[in-house]
Amino acid sequence: MTAISLEALEQSLALMEDAEIINRQTPDGLHFTFIYIGTIIDQERLNESIMEPLVRSFQSSVEKSLITAKITRLFNLEQALQDLLKGSVLVHDSSSGRWNAILLPNSLSRSIETSETETIMFGPKDSFSEQLEQNILLIRRRLPLTALKTERYTVGSLTQTTVVLMYIDGLINPEFVDYAKNKLSSIDFDMFLDSSHVAAFIEDHYHSIFPQYLQTDRPDSCAHSLGIGKLVIFVNNTPFALVAPITLFHLFQSPEDYINRWLVASFLRPLRYLSFLLSITLIPFYVALTTHHYQMLPLQILYVIIESRSKLPLSPFWEAFIILITLEIIKEASLRMPTKTSQNLGVIGGIVIGQAAVEAGFASQVLIVLAGISAISTFLVPNYLVTKSSLLLQFMFLIFASYLGIPGILLGLVGMLAHLNGLTSLNQPYLAPVSPFYWRDWVDLFVRGPLHAMSIRPDALRPLNKYRVSRRRK
Amino acid sequence: MRAISLFRKTSQQESGFYALFLTNRLQMLHYMIVMPTVLVQPYMLWVIVVVGILSQFCLYILSKWFASPYPAQGCQGFEKLFGKTGIKILALVSLPFLMLKISFISVSYADIMQHFVFPSMDREWHIVFPIILSCYLALFGMENMVRFVTIVIIGIIWILFLYIPFFLLPSNSIHDLYPLVPIGPEPFAWKSLLLVFSSLSGPEYLIAISYWLSPQRKMLKYLTIANAISVGEYLFFSIASLLFYGSNYLPTIKYPSVEMGRYLQSPIFERVDIILISAYMFSIIYLLALFALMVYGASRLLGKAKKGTSRLGLIVSGCAMVTCTLSISKWFWEPGIEQTFWLELQMWAGSSSYLLLPLLVWFAMKRKARTTS
Numbered sequence: 001m002t003a004i005s006l007e008a009l010e011q012s013l014a015l016m017e018d019a020e021i022i023n024r025q026t027p028d029g030l031h032f033t034f035i036y037i038g039t040i041i042d043q044e045r046l047n048e049s050i051m052e053p054l055v056r057s058f059q060s061s062v063e064k065s066l067i068t069a070k071i072t073r074l075f076n077l078e079q080a081l082q083d084l085l086k087g088s089v090l091v092h093d094s095s096s097g098r099w100n101a102i103l104l105p106n107s108l109s110r111s112i113e114t115s116e117t118e119t120i121m122f123g124p125k126d127s128f129s130e131q132l133e134q135n136i137l138l139i140r141r142r143l144p145l146t147a148l149k150t151e152r153y154t155v156g157s158l159t160q161t162t163v164v165l166m167y168i169d170g171l172i173n174p175e176f177v178d179y180a181k182n183k184l185s186s187i188d189f190d191m192f193l194d195s196s197h198v199a200a201f202i203e204d205h206y207h208s209i210f211p212q213y214l215q216t217d218r219p220d221s222c223a224h225s226l227g228i229g230k231l232v233i234f235v236n237n238t239p240f241a242l243v244a245p246i247t248l249f250h251l252f253q254s255p256e257d258y259i260n261r262w263l264v265a266s267f268l269r270p271l272r273y274l275s276f277l278l279s280i281t282l283i284p285f286y287v288a289l290t291t292h293h294y295q296m297l298p299l300q301i302l303y304v305i306i307e308s309r310s311k312l313p314l315s316p317f318w319e320a321f322i323i324l325i326t327l328e329i330i331k332e333a334s335l336r337m338p339t340k341t342s343q344n345l346g347v348i349g350g351i352v353i354g355q356a357a358v359e360a361g362f363a364s365q366v367l368i369v370l371a372g373i374s375a376i377s378t379f380l381v382p383n384y385l386v387t388k389s390s391l392l393l394q395f396m397f398l399i400f401a402s403y404l405g406i407p408g409i410l411l412g413l414v415g416m417l418a419h420l421n422g423l424t425s426l427n428q429p430y431l432a433p434v435s436p437f438y439w440r441d442w443v444d445l446f447v448r449g450p451l452h453a454m455s456i457r458p459d460a461l462r463p464l465n466k467y468r469v470s471r472r473r474k
Numbered sequence: 475m476r477a478i479s480l481f482r483k484t485s486q487q488e489s490g491f492y493a494l495f496l497t498n499r500l501q502m503l504h505y506m507i508v509m510p511t512v513l514v515q516p517y518m519l520w521v522i523v524v525v526g527i528l529s530q531f532c533l534y535i536l537s538k539w540f541a542s543p544y545p546a547q548g549c550q551g552f553e554k555l556f557g558k559t560g561i562k563i564l565a566l567v568s569l570p571f572l573m574l575k576i577s578f579i580s581v582s583y584a585d586i587m588q589h590f591v592f593p594s595m596d597r598e599w600h601i602v603f604p605i606i607l608s609c610y611l612a613l614f615g616m617e618n619m620v621r622f623v624t625i626v627i628i629g630i631i632w633i634l635f636l637y638i639p640f641f642l643l644p645s646n647s648i649h650d651l652y653p654l655v656p657i658g659p660e661p662f663a664w665k666s667l668l669l670v671f672s673s674l675s676g677p678e679y680l681i682a683i684s685y686w687l688s689p690q691r692k693m694l695k696y697l698t699i700a701n702a703i704s705v706g707e708y709l710f711f712s713i714a715s716l717l718f719y720g721s722n723y724l725p726t727i728k729y730p731s732v733e734m735g736r737y738l739q740s741p742i743f744e745r746v747d748i749i750l751i752s753a754y755m756f757s758i759i760y761l762l763a764l765f766a767l768m769v770y771g772a773s774r775l776l777g778k779a780k781k782g783t784s785r786l787g788l789i790v791s792g793c794a795m796v797t798c799t800l801s802i803s804k805w806f807w808e809p810g811i812e813q814t815f816w817l818e819l820q821m822w823a824g825s826s827s828y829l830l831l832p833l834l835v836w837f838a839m840k841r842k843a844r845t846t847s
Contacts, residue, residue, distance in 0.1 A: 292592070293591075293745070293748055295744070295745055296743045296744055296745040296748055297742075297743070297744065298741070298742070298743075298744050301742070404592075404603070405591070405592065406591070406748055406749060406752045407587065407591060407592070407600075407603075407751075407752040407755065409752075410752040410753060410755050410756070411603060411604075411607055411755065413629075414607055414611070414629075414755065414756060414759050415607055415610060417622075417625050417629075418607075418610060418611040418614065418622070421614060421618050421621070421622050421625065422614035422618055429621070431625070434624050434625060434628065435618075435621040435622055435623075435624045435625050436485070436621045436624075437491050437492065437621065437624045439491070
């Protein structure tokens, strides 16, 4: 620990043009030195609430002059620099020789906006922003409980990112909290600019293409997760919170499921699973059928396919491969381009390239239709990371299908399920409540049962308080 | 090679459902392969019911094992019952039984695959791919394997529903299921009795994995339900094939259940049987993975069991499975005498292990109880 001194601070802040060192004198002749970084503090508040009252005060110390401010006594240089960089103003009282820090961070932030990644028609429209405190506020408004605990961690040797672990004490399984605490404490890396960077360090299987933490910017979704016995991790400067432990099935659930009538939601949820399955196997099925299993198709459909493919110089595999790669190029380009241009690109990609590919003899019309269905199917999955994972899976299934036909697709499916069965999120099985089997949780799995039927929190999460209704005893 | 915990146990979840599903899958392993070629007369349906009751007796003895304190102790439990040498002998005896079952299932399934799905591809490829995948599945360890059974059930349960239309054909008549009692003197069909009993065999292998099934006293209930479901399924398929083919034509067909799939049609697919046979791979791969872990476990007991498990060890077990199965497929699987020989061998091996293994464990428990008292 280095002793704090003006010289040492000046040396540390050398060549930082936004660092300010100001000396002021009170009517009584006391000297105060203010040190701060102008860009990260609220200068207006500094002038009005700190400097003015202190300089005009007749009191003998900083604590007595600023009775409403939260003042922290500093003892060493490292602590002083840390506070300075977090938005504190360092005040040196020459009479007592004490160094104090007063937190005055610049609360510059975008306002609370609607989520763009998880849009819903009905229901709460607010979403998280980059401001950590604001995000915690949005949860505390929804769950006004003293049992809602928050624990702070700092990660990243360069970024000094604040990470907040949030959970409901007495409800969540303590095993999850301990495991997350251990993981967060053991992080050792320099930069954390997004919650996905933190997730990469705390997830159990970083080689897997499946996300093991749910990233969401919806406060209602986080509050629901906390309420059923999960924990939430907030990372400063990112609007996406991490929710854990999750299962594969959580990635297919949308907040709107609990807003829609349960029968409607129960119809839509299997549709998402089906879409995911279609997105990864539809084109491989086409390749398998046209390469190995012509006999499976009824004559009328076979005629359509044969006619469509009669002038193609490419095998079904290469035909599908080229179209899928092209489709991905268009999708990726439309994400990177400005909004208005990307709309044009969609039209060009969809109509012009598709039509041109058919006319040029690179792809059959049947494949273009299937590729369109497959591409749209990916968007039914509410989680963007799963959508991206399905892309790789599709190519994997394509290779299997081209060599081994339909048995190849089934081999791939078994392999994928074996992999998923081995995955864990926060050390909890990823395929629960199917494997391990918790039959009571099936009320909110492939269908969304009525809320009245969900009087028990998921067994798979093993919460301390199982019941969601007050008349039941624990 | 990094040490991995293939045989660790971390959770104490209630596992009656796993025992139920596992018993059912083990008992239904042969339906596609041999059933119901031997049960060609309607009155033979009683054989399934009678053998089902006999199977219930074996399961009752098995439930005694589950209710005892030994399964929860894992390997130590077996050591207490049989002693160290006894375990080694048991492991040594179980290996040929396991290898036979693995080879018989793999080659028979590959035969079906080649016959119905990929006639142009060598049968050996249909053996190699499922075994490779089963080894991958087994690499996740016994605990994951046991709970994977629910996914297998979901993956293939729909096959059963595809056979319902065979009961609704306009040509069906209740008279096709007569006579339910044989008319005149009939030779005692001991072979069909044995075949059905060997088809219902498999639950005896639960003894080897009982440690991961968190044994409990209610196990008999789950085993009984599983047995009843299996008997129901065998009756379902047998009645469907009797109604569809008739008792005169049925004996001439090698794989009646699979052949029936050829007659299933949908607006999109004409040959639904290809999907059906491929989907059955779920069950085959799962059980091969389970047996692969058992083979590895048995070989560890014969060698240095104290050493930690490794991926290499499991892969070597997988290689042994492939070698054994490929050898049978390549040199000893000619249609006719050789295939019948393997079927009969499996029939005897399955029946004897199902009858003797639970009895052996039961006697060992009795003897232990006597000596300790």
